[in-house]
Amino acid sequence: xxxxxxxxxxxVSCERVFNPSLTGKPVVVLSNNDGCFIxxxxxxxxxxxxxxxxxxxxxxxxxxxxxxIFSANFPLYGDMSSRVMATIGDLAPEIEIxxxxxxxxxxxxxxxxxxxHHASRIRYTxxxxxxxxxxxxxxxxxTLAKAASRMAKKNPGYEGVCMLSTQKEISEALATLKVEDIxxxxxxxxxxxxxxxxxxxxxxxxxxxxWIRKNLHIPGIRIxxxxxxxxxxxxxxxxxPKQSICTSRSFGRTVTSLDELQQAxxxxxxxxxxxxxxxxxxxxxxxxFICTSPFNEPHLKYRGTRTxxxxxPSQDTISVIRAAELALASIYREGFEYKKAGVIVSGxxxxxxxxxxxxxxxxEAAAGNDRQKSLMEAMEHINRRYGPAAVRIAAENExxxxxxxxxxxxxxxxxxxxxxxxxx
DNA sequence: TCTGGGGTCCTAGGACCC
DNA sequence: TCTGGGGTCCTAGGACCC
Numbered sequence: 001x002x003x004x005x006x007x008x009x010x011x012v013s014c015e016r017v018f019n020p021s022l023t024g025k026p027v028v029v030l031s032n033n034d035g036c037f038i039x040x041x042x043x044x045x046x047x048x049x050x051x052x053x054x055x056x057x058x059x060x061x062x063x064x065x066x067x068x069i070f071s072a073n074f075p076l077y078g079d080m081s082s083r084v085m086a087t088i089g090d091l092a093p094e095i096e097i098x099x100x101x102x103x104x105x106x107x108x109x110x111x112x113x114x115x116x117h118h119a120s121r122i123r124y125t126x127x128x129x130x131x132x133x134x135x136x137x138x139x140x141x142x143t144l145a146k147a148a149s150r151m152a153k154k155n156p157g158y159e160g161v162c163m164l165s166t167q168k169e170i171s172e173a174l175a176t177l178k179v180e181d182i183x184x185x186x187x188x189x190x191x192x193x194x195x196x197x198x199x200x201x202x203x204x205x206x207x208x209x210x211w212i213r214k215n216l217h218i219p220g221i222r223i224x225x226x227x228x229x230x231x232x233x234x235x236x237x238x239x240x241p242k243q244s245i246c247t248s249r250s251f252g253r254t255v256t257s258l259d260e261l262q263q264a265x266x267x268x269x270x271x272x273x274x275x276x277x278x279x280x281x282x283x284x285x286x287x288x289f290i291c292t293s294p295f296n297e298p299h300l301k302y303r304g305t306r307t308x309x310x311x312x313p314s315q316d317t318i319s320v321i322r323a324a325e326l327a328l329a330s331i332y333r334e335g336f337e338y339k340k341a342g343v344i345v346s347g348x349x350x351x352x353x354x355x356x357x358x359x360x361x362x363x364e365a366a367a368g369n370d371r372q373k374s375l376m377e378a379m380e381h382i383n384r385r386y387g388p389a390a391v392r393i394a395a396e397n398e399x400x401x402x403x404x405x406x407x408x409x410x411x412x413x414x415x416x417x418x419x420x421x422x423x424x
Numbered sequence: 425t426c427t428g429g430g431g432t433c434c435t436a437g438g439a440c441c442c
Numbered sequence: 443t444c445t446g447g448g449g450t451c452c453t454a455g456g457a458c459c460c
Contacts, residue, residue, distance in 0.1 A: 031428035038428070038460095054427035072428085099460045186458050217434065219458075246430055295427065342429090404426095432459075441450075 001107045001138055001165075002235065003119055004145040005088055005126070008133045008153065010101035011039035014080045015070050017131035018412045026067040030055055033250045033403040034071055071405040079413045080130065087129045091122050096235045104142055106235050119161045138163035139170075142233045143226035146183040147173060147201065174201035174227060184223045189216055201227060241348065242279055247271040248289075248342025251401040255338045261290060261328060266395035268343040269317075269324035276315035276345060277376065284313040284347035286320065288327035293339040304331030315351055316372045317379075321395055 007013060011029040016022045026043035030036065037044075037053050047065055049058055055069070062069065081100045089095050094106035110118045119136040126134050137149025144164055151173055152162035164170045180190035182201050192215060193199075198207050205227040212220045222232040247268040255261055265288055276283055289305040306327040314320060324343050383390050410418035 033426095033428070035427050052428085056426040059426090074429095102460075184458065188457065217457090219434070242431080244431075248429065250428065293427080340428090344430095403428095430460090432457100434457080435455090437453090439450100439452085442448090 001111075001115055001140055002142050002145040002231075003092075003105050003107050003115070003122075003136055003138045004098075004142070004149040005103045005105065005122060006135050006137070006149045006153065007084060007101035008135055009039055009041050010081075010132070011070075011072070011077050012041045012044075013132050014073075014077050015409055016041075017080070018076075018409070022068055026065055027070070028055075028062075028067055029070045029072060030407070032072055032405070033252060034406060035250065038072065069407050071408040073409050073411070075411050075414045076409065080132065083130045084126055084132050084134070087126050088122060091118075091125060094235060094237060096237055097239070104145065104235055107138065116161055116163050119163070120159075123160050134160070136161045138165075140165075140229050141226040141231040142235075143183050143223060144170065144229070147177055147227075150177070150181065170229070171202060174205055177201035179204050182223060182227070184219060189220070192216075241281060241350070243348055244344055244346040245272055245275045245279065245281075245283075245348070246342060246344045247275070248340065248344075249401070249403055250340045251338065252404045253401070254293075255401050256334075256336065258329075258332050258334075260400040261332060261338060261341060262325060262395065263397040263399075264341050264401045265290075265324050265328045265343060266321045266393065267398050268341065269321045270393060270396045272343050272345045273315055273317040273320040273376075274380075276320075276348070277351075277380070279348070280351050281348040282313035282315045282351050283320070283345035284310055284349065285345070286310055286323045286327060287344040287346065288324050288331065288341070289344075290328070290331060290338050290341040292336050296337075300336070302333060302336045304333065306331045313347070313349060316376055317393055318372060318375075320345065321393055325395070 012027045015027060015029065022041075024043070025041070026047055027041040028037050028044050028049060029039040031038045035054060037049055037051060037055065040049050040051065044067055047061055047067070049061065049067070055062070061067070077100060085095070085097050085103055088103050088105065092105035092107070092110075094108070096104040098104055107115050107118065115138055119138060123134050123136055126132060135149050135152040137145045137147065137152050138161070139145040139148050148162040148164045152158045152160055155162070164173050177200060179185055179193050179199055179201060180187070182204060185193070185204075193204065196207070196211070198204050205224060207224070209221060209224060212224055225232050249264070249268070251264070255264065272283075285307055287305060287307040289303065291303040292301050294301070308323060308327050310319065310323055379391050412418055
């Protein structure tokens with residue numbers, strides 16, 4: 001049996017841990033740049049504030065009900081997440097961390113304790129150790145566990161833990177689950193399924209496999225198998241190395257000049273190379289994209305994107321920034337108001353395998369490689385000690401385009417200054 | 425005025441190999 | 443007129459997830 005442990009309204013719950021006066025009040029957390037709702041408390045959901053809804057369209061409701069609004073504080077949420085995952089891992093060693101707020105666990109070895117009882121213990125312990133409320137769903141496949149966790153969350157009668165074990169329980173649950181709420185069924189497929197009158201998860205589980213194979217392909221078949229109790233998706237305890245890494249941001253204001261775009265793109269490239277070093281990978285390709293607001297009039301819209309091969313696979317900040325500058329110069333067009341840009345590094349391979357490898361055009365590459373590597377190490381050493389931007393490449397500069405974040409809470413668990421403030 | 429960020433998998437089609 | 447069979451790799455695009 002699998003269980004899914006899912007944090008309730010995770011980002012809002014993180015804010016509440018350090019600010020208990022938010023309990024029982026409507027609370028929302030906004031995306032970067034204070035754009036959309038990315039987390040809502042139950043009270044905020046009840047007011048009709050939709051997931052992903054742009055905040056400015058709901059200003060009246062927010063004001064009228066004195067909704068507490070927070071800018072995204074990802075260092076806080078990431079740190080709270082690792083505490084939650086560590087707590088779960090203590091009580092269930094076979095764990096797959098599926099997202100920042102969800103973990104699958106294998107309950108195979110726990111039957112003699114009673115699965116529901118053990119799940120309740122996990123739920124209680126996570127709450128006690130971290131302050132974060134969770135819901136737990138149990139089923140014979142990951143997809144059924146996911147469905148069960150949804151029931152646990154929606155229906156207070158379950159007290160946070162729902163197990164689907166008998167065929168009767170499963171069928172009844174699937175009959176109440178809308179097809180669009182199945183894990184793996186998104187908007188497009190929902191639309192297609194509607195035309196075939198497939199509206200509930202039960203309908204989907206009974207639909208002709210040949211039709212699903214033809215229209216929803218292999219992923220669709222897997223979902224059907226999983227709903228029927230045949231496990232196709234194993235627990236993935238070891239995260240495979242990343243295949244691509246992306247850093248992108250919307251700008252706090254529109255940016256028109258190449259100079260300012262260069263500063264933004266260099267900053268994203270720098271971030272990508274730090275992520276590469278953290279991952280232990282080198283990138284062989286790099287993509288830069290820049291775009292105007294997608295809500296612009298058609299003639300004011302532009303999206304430029306360019307992918308190029310790196311001279312040699314690299315994780316070095318200077319090489320990555322240089323490549324990104326080249327790519328940017330080839331797609332920049334004057335006269336547009338740019339709202340967002342990003343850098344993607346791909347074709348990733350483990351860094352070790354490129355230790356001494358030369359490319360066809362290398363002359364003094366080996367020496368240069370070593371020097372750049374020590375430079376990166378020295379910079380990171382300094383920044384670990386004196387703060388994240390104590391030294392940086394001059395091209396990296398976020399003054400012009402910095403996203404808006406006007407309602408950010410403190411770094412309660414990751415910044416000494418904020419911890420001290422809290423204590424006072 | 426104001427609309428997020430970071431990923432994965434799968435398929436089809438084109439180019440190439442022997 | 444008629445022209446094989448069995449592959450791989452890469453890319454773009456479309457779907458999905460949180």
